[in-house]
Amino acid sequence: MSATLERRMIKLEAAARPKEDSIKLIVRRIIRGDSGEVVRAIIGDQLVSRKANESEGDFIARSTVEGLACAPGRLGRVILLSEQDVNL
Numbered sequence: 001m002s003a004t005l006e007r008r009m010i011k012l013e014a015a016a017r018p019k020e021d022s023i024k025l026i027v028r029r030i031i032r033g034d035s036g037e038v039v040r041a042i043i044g045d046q047l048v049s050r051k052a053n054e055s056e057g058d059f060i061a062r063s064t065v066e067g068l069a070c071a072p073g074r075l076g077r078v079i080l081l082s083e084q085d086v087n088l
């Protein structure tokens with residue numbers, strides 16, 4: 001078997017095996033241009049608010065971690081919203 005064909009077979013076999021540790025998470029940021037920073041996140045059915053001393057980046061990171069924790073083995077989602085967009 002040629003080296004090229006062997007490498008392709010290894011790649012195909014690896015792609016066919018499900019990755020046990022892979023978790024899919026969709027993080028969507030819904031903010032209009034004039035609405036400001038992210039202050040809320042919808043994680044599944046739960047609404048999470050940003051803490052007073054928390055930066056926007058830290059809040060997004062925390063929301064992503066909570067979204068991963070809420071979605072073991074299945075597709076999860078986190079929707080990031082500004083104060084004005086909470087009622088969307």
